[in-house]
Amino acid sequence: MAPKKTYHHGDLRNALLAAALALIEENGLEGLSLRKVAARVGVSHAAPEHHFPTMRHLMNAMATAGFEMFARSMAEERAQALPTPVEQIRAAFRGYLSYARQHPGLFRLMFTANLLDWTDEALREHARLGYRQLEEICAPAAAFMGLQSEAERRSLESLLWSQVHGHAHLVIDQKLPDAADADCPFPGKPLDIAGLIFGVGRC
Amino acid sequence: MAPKKTYHHGDLRNALLAAALALIEENGLEGLSLRKVAARVGVSHAAPEHHFPTMRHLMNAMATAGFEMFARSMAEERAQALPTPVEQIRAAFRGYLSYARQHPGLFRLMFTANLLDWTDEALREHARLGYRQLEEICAPAAAFMGLQSEAERRSLESLLWSQVHGHAHLVIDQKLPDAADADCPFPGKPLDIAGLIFGVGRC
DNA sequence: TGTACATCAGTGAACGCGCGTTCACTGATGTAC
């Protein structure tokens, strides 16, 4: 625990994970390597092998931590919002987008196919924490819309998920003018689907 | 033109581009390299340098070709559909999604930040072809919804774009059960936002 | 129509780089007795 200058690190696994989480935001997914992570921690490049045999193991640990932060980001926004269906959707979307904005590299890692080992049960469980947030905001909206079957509720979940997920991707890929984006060749700013569903305001 | 066994290739630039487009779908973005592209064409690894000084130049050419196919995919679906606002949106979405499904690697390349040089005017023009499709399907919908200001129209464009773009990403990243996806930890299938806007059907 | 020559496209060897991986090692930890 204490940062003694000792031969054994003491908590190398967590230190490597933290370094990897920092590096992916600085250099992007491409710029990530086991050697760089080790260098950042100040440890020899062969040291990580005991804790993360391959890059894939490290990525799985990163994504697992990422999904936990992701779900918490949505839950925190929802806790501060009014408990009405429309405000709960808006709050969850704020949490979704603010997470993507703050962790664009990790966000990509979490959602890009073939990077992670999805047979890892810890990863699946943490990913479900995120999906649970979606289910919780969709249930009231589905009831409002008169959607009763399981299939219809699932469809609404996919609709809302696609909506916010697409928005998140367009923002982190600088295709929507989220901040000042001189390079962005596309105009436009987002519209409120929650308002559209509930007939609140004018989109 | 003719496939003669000659020292000079004759049309190496296009051959390299075609090889790169094939390789990106086989190996993904990560698996792409100038050496592999050259090898696929059957040319020495230094040969591409005359036509594409860096990987970035090649990627720009790939994305430019990609955006053209992308816009065509939407236009073709729309041409076969009824000219009503709701069917035009649905058709454009079909084109958007079918392009993403058929060219997932290229789709990622086209939309991921920092991979392309967006000061390239040819790239920008072809990308605008895609955005124009979006503008064309949005105008009638905006009129239907009573959106009159430029800002409101742009917002609707962003809404629809986020919707279909998120759906496309979730599909190519195997998060929505588009085909058989045993590994996918999330349930659900998409819902029809065009129907939602126009009150057609029951989503 | 033929010759000379400049231009250009592609070759193949060589370079240095960062990467993951292996391996014999060494220093610290912790347990058995």
Next chain:
DNA sequence: TGTACATCAGTGAACGCGCGTTCACTGATGTAC
């Protein structure tokens, strides 16, 4: 409480790999005259 020893975490040198890049070269093309 003290000693012996097994276990484990981290070291540092070495390996082969694919990569982009450079460079002197060579063969083909096309233009001038």
